[in-house]
Amino acid sequence: MRYSELEFRRLAIWGGGREGRTAIQALRQRFPDKMLTWIVPAAELSESRTAAPDGIILAAEGEPDADLAGYEVVVKSPGISAYRPDVLAAKAKGTQFTSGTAIWFAEHHGANTICVTGTKGKSTTSALIAHLLRAGGVQVGFGGNIGLPLLAFDAQPPADWYVFELSSFQTADLDCTPTVAVLTSLAExxxxxxxxxERYRSDKLRLFRNAVRAVLPARMELPVSTRGEVVRFGSEGRWHIAEGHLYRAQHRVMPLRDLPLRGRHNHINLCAALVAIEAAGFDAFKLLKHVGSFQPLPHRLQELGLRDGILYVNDSIATTPTATLAAWDCYRSQPIALILGGYDRGLDWTSAVTALGTQKPRLILAQGANGPRIAALMRAAGIAVVETRDLKAAVSMARLALSNGGVILLSPGAPSFPAFRDYAERGRCFAAAAGFDPNTIASIDGLGVH
Structure with missing residues (x-):
């Protein structure tokens, strides 16, 4: 849906977070005199009032002005489920829903885009692509789910290429034609x-329907049709890892120990990035020399430092059991106190418990809403576990368990809310509890056009 389709229609923006604020600013700039309603949670009303441009009608969810059926079009933030009863009821009465992401793609048909999605690995993969292309002299716009909404690019100069990280929330209702669409992984x-x-998979894979080129993991069959060429990473015909080295087909390129990325999963992310770069028409061999200057992202296997022989590792971004196992695998040769738990989305922890049971951590610290469920599974598998009231208490207990040194790893396998605003706040809380200055955890570099 383009801006021109919104100009003369009753319009509301729904969501008080970063996406909502960006959408309200972009629409007010585009339509300075149009009546716009901004619907936000009641708890965010005061904060949103400060951020709202002049002339905006601000409505808390549940108020009469927040009745979705009263609008012809609602620009919905991605975090609000498209399958909520109130959304479905409004659709049945004729309300159309769109998003800032969808508006950007409609306005920029034909732009060179590399869109990265996946259950895990999409942030690092997209950041690697942007970094390597920029190092090669390409003007790149970098953003999306990683921290800069697409409509924010309206206020920036045009880029030669755009690299977007997209979540399943963003792809669920998205009709676009990416130049290159990348799938890093697919799990629950x-x-x-x-x-x-099934709906999660379908919504995420919607991105690939009209992609010019689709980049997929080796041996993964895409369960939806795609009109474009399919290329794969992790296979012997392209970029892959084997015998401790990075390979391009049969050519041994460099030792994995020389990469600025820890863990097999991140080495695979690099393979995905290199195949995507080639799919976009660039020379990945030539650009690979710049990988040494890549800075790993904050809250992703971020080694905060040593205290009394204990290495503190912040992997707060890990919100699935699969991501937690990838983090644990990086440090499993050392004594580990592993901090798990957060919001309970009902994910199955059985495989994770089985894997952890093969080489048991020194101690599991379970906290958060799903902490008791995780703890029960661990005890049944004979794994030492302690339930704690919060993250700070978990760090204290972990420190006692590693009196002779080791690794305290925060890799929760679950989202941060409601205890924390987001994974970044959780990571900073972990850093503070560990005795590090949380303000030194940098934000993500390179967002925007550079």
Whole structure:
């Protein structure tokens, strides 16, 4: 849906977070005299009032002005499920829903885009692509789910290429034609938003329907049709890892120990990035020399430092059991106190418990809403576990368990809310509890056009 289709229609923007604020600013700039309603949760009303441009009608959810059926079009923030009863009821009465992401793509048909999605790995993969292209002299716009909504690019100069990280929330109602669409991985996640596993997969894979080129993991069959060429990473014909080295087909390129990325999963992310770069028409061999200057993202296997022989690792971004296992695998040769738990989305922890049982951590610290469920599974598997009231208490207990040194790893396998605003706030809380200055955890560099 383009801006021109919104100009003469009753319009509301729904969502008080970063996406909502960006959408309200973009629409007010485009339509300075149009009546716009901004619908936000009641708890965010005061904060939103400060951020609202002049002339905006601000409505808390549940108020008469927040009746979705009273609008012809609602620009919905991605975090609000498209399958909520109030959304479905409004659709049945004729209300159309769109998003800032959908508006950007409609306005920029034909733009060169590399869109990265996946259950895990999409942030690092998209950041690697943007970094390597920029190092090669390409003007790149970098954003999306990683921290800069697409409509924010309206206020920036045009880029030669755009690299977007897109979540399943953003792809669920998206009709676009990416130049390159990348799938890093596909596992169970966000069942609370999508309703079930099949719908989650379908919503995420919608991105690939009209992609010019689709980049997929080796040996993964895409269960939806795509009109474009399919290329794969992790296979012997393209970029892959084997015998401790990075390979391009049969050519051994460099030792994995020389990469600024820890863990097999991140080495695979690099393979995905290199195949995507080639799919976009660039020379990945030539650009790979710049990988040494890549800075790993904050809250992703971020080694905060040593204290009394204990290495503190912040992997707060890990919101699935699969991500937690990837983090644990990086440090499993050392004594580990592993901090788990957060919001309970009903994900299955059985495989994770089985894997952890093969080489048991020194101690599991279970906290958050799903902490008791995780703890029960661990005890049944004979794994040492302690339930704690919160993250700070978990860090204290972990420190006592590693009196002779080791690794305290925060890799929760679950979202941060409601205890924390987001994974970044959770990571900073972990840093503070560990004795590090949380303000030194940098934000993500390179967002926007550079």
């Amino acid at each position: 996640e966000h069942l609370d938003w999508h309703g079930d596993v």
